[in-house]
């Protein structure tokens with residue numbers, strides 16, 4: 001009887017505990033929604049609404065980041081709330097286990113590795129996401145609707161490049177409103193201490209890859 005109870009208890013426990021989330025918590029990473037009230041999370045790779053059209057994250061549904069990274073995000077969210085009351089960040093991706101990095105990499109065989117690494121970091125080199133030090137996100141309005149940014153998340157092409165925004169704006173390809181929305185996101189994130197990158201308006205690093213490798217261990 002006791003054994004039966006134990007088996008039942010263990011099966012219930014294992015169903016409600018995701019191995020990835022458990023590992024992250026054990027390695028000292030912080031669950032973002034617990035730490036920052038009002039922040040929104042929809043991990044796109046845990047849904048079918050992504051470029052692979054399948055759930056590659058499985059049970060991983062929550063956003064985890066390193067403690068220092070969450071502190072920066074909290075500062076950025078406070079800035080966003082002060083400059084645009086009612087606006088909240090909406091997180092699309094946070095810490096990404098290395099095994100999932102391979103899934104993303106292998107899902108883009110149409111791009112040769114050199115081009116592919118503009119969109120997905122080479123798993124052999126590791127992504128800053130694998131160290132819990134990068135976050136993909138947008139801004140949502142008071143009703144939780146994501147602001148228009150000119151492209152969806154994970155759009156592979158120059159319309160998503162922050163490095164090309166001025167040109168795209170001048171040629172009329174990027175609407176001024178969408179550019180302004182990107183600035184709302186970027187200004188808040190930079191204020192919090194994050195670094196934008198050249199190719200994705202939604203991606204921000206808290207540390208360089210070198211610094212992240214020095215400070216933290218990779219999530220596998």
Ligand SMILES: [Zn+2]
Pocket residue numbers: 093129134135136202203204
């Ligand atoms: Zn990213």
